[in-house]
Amino acid sequence: MAASTRRVTILDLAAAKRVRRPLTMVTAYDWPGARLVDAAGVDCALVGDSVAMVVAGRDSTLPATLEQMIYHGEIVARAVARALVVVDLPFPFQHLGARTAVEACARILKETGCQAVKLEGTAGQAGVIAAIVAAGIPVMGHVGLRPQAVHQLGGYRVQRDVDRLLEDARAAVDAGACAVVLECIPAEAARAITAAVAVPTIGIGAGPHCDGQVLVYHDLVGLSTGRVPKFVRAYADSKTAIADALARWRRDVEDRRFPGAAETLG
Numbered sequence: 001m002a003a004s005t006r007r008v009t010i011l012d013l014a015a016a017k018r019v020r021r022p023l024t025m026v027t028a029y030d031w032p033g034a035r036l037v038d039a040a041g042v043d044c045a046l047v048g049d050s051v052a053m054v055v056a057g058r059d060s061t062l063p064a065t066l067e068q069m070i071y072h073g074e075i076v077a078r079a080v081a082r083a084l085v086v087v088d089l090p091f092p093f094q095h096l097g098a099r100t101a102v103e104a105c106a107r108i109l110k111e112t113g114c115q116a117v118k119l120e121g122t123a124g125q126a127g128v129i130a131a132i133v134a135a136g137i138p139v140m141g142h143v144g145l146r147p148q149a150v151h152q153l154g155g156y157r158v159q160r161d162v163d164r165l166l167e168d169a170r171a172a173v174d175a176g177a178c179a180v181v182l183e184c185i186p187a188e189a190a191r192a193i194t195a196a197v198a199v200p201t202i203g204i205g206a207g208p209h210c211d212g213q214v215l216v217y218h219d220l221v222g223l224s225t226g227r228v229p230k231f232v233r234a235y236a237d238s239k240t241a242i243a244d245a246l247a248r249w250r251r252d253v254e255d256r257r258f259p260g261a262a263e264t265l266g
């Protein structure tokens with residue numbers, strides 16, 4: 001079925017869960033990537049703070065700043081016509097109290113043109129989520145492996161405390177979150193959370209029982225440079241294709257085969 005051209009809203013996310021239609025979300029950071037994500041009919045384009053790792057080559061998401069998220073968010077929101085654009089709240093705004101978090105999310109919404117924010121948190125951030133939602137800003141929660149807490153969690157490890165995961169997800173939903181990302185948790189934990197909460201769960205490394213799936217764009221299209229997690233499936237080998245194009249162009253220039261007649265102006 002062809003995707004409609006109307007903007008996806010948070011009501012569509014809720015409806016998808018009701019009719020058990022799997023939701024799709026992919027990260028996007030720049031104009032060409034965001035256009036491709038939108039043209040593919042993906043439901044949500046996530047401007048993830050993973051931009052710090054996959055685009056800027058940092059070793060965690062912690063260095064992503066509010067200004068950088070707004071810069072990339074504005075590009076993606078302008079490039080995308082249909083998908084719901086979600087921008088990550090970077091570390092540590094959700095830990096600085098409700099007022100500071102609402103101010104940061106309001107800047108993201110106003111200055112990018114996105115439709116929702118995502119924030120990593122435990123049950124301890126429920127009050128902050130409630131304040132952002134009360135300001136009229138849709139919030140996606142993010143529980144399980146929270147990359148912003150990588151040092152506290154002792155690395156990028158599977159999170160197995162099912163009671164704690166359920167508590168965190170329920171707290172986000174009770175506070176008004178419109179969806180919850182579940183990262184790097186056992187499939188059975190994701191199944192239990194998905195059954196327990198009324199809003200969609202969107203999994204990454206959380207198995208097949210979530211209401212939707214999200215992947216990082218560079219992992220999905222085979223452009224990532226570092227180690228790719230086990231839960232990723234690459235649907236293309238773009239890195240090899242681009243490396244090959246660059247090498248062929250360099251050889252053509254060196255052997256005076258480029259530019260040819262077709263690329264030469266009269």
Ligand code: KIV
Pocket residue numbers: 027046047048049050051061088142181204214216
């Ligand atoms: O920043 C990001 O890309 C994310 C996804 C991994 C869900 O939060």
